[in-house]
Amino acid sequence: MDPFNYLMSSLLVFTTWDTPVSCRPSELAIFNPAAGQTCGQYLFSYQSGRMGVGINLLNPDATAGCRVCQYTTGADYLRSLNLAEKYYGWRNAGIVALFSVSSYCLVYLMMKLRTKSTKTAS
Numbered sequence: 001m002d003p004f005n006y007l008m009s010s011l012l013v014f015t016t017w018d019t020p021v022s023c024r025p026s027e028l029a030i031f032n033p034a035a036g037q038t039c040g041q042y043l044f045s046y047q048s049g050r051m052g053v054g055i056n057l058l059n060p061d062a063t064a065g066c067r068v069c070q071y072t073t074g075a076d077y078l079r080s081l082n083l084a085e086k087y088y089g090w091r092n093a094g095i096v097a098l099f100s101v102s103s104y105c106l107v108y109l110m111m112k113l114r115t116k117s118t119k120t121a122s
Helices: 003-016 039-048 074-079 087-112 116-120
Strands: 029-031 066-069
Touching: 003 074, 003 087, 039 066
Parallel strands: none
Antiparallel strands: 029 066
């Protein structure tokens, strides 16, 4: 267990989950749909599936030059980091708090359990 991992993941969830993503032109996937189809028709089945649920099709009515951004919101990016739900932020923050409290309790307990001979040793 790495508490730093849980701390960073909780901070990421709290700061980026609902943030809208806007891609720069160099970050877009640009391609042409099949003949006789619009970009929206061509990508409909992909967007309906599990893999394409978070993509952002910028020009669904175009018949050439479909422009797709990989993410719609920060949640789509965080799902690629195995942060599947928003409550993971609170769960991970709780793990960090539990780790911190248990560490302080363990130090306190170890200090109380010292023997008399170790207290006077120089």
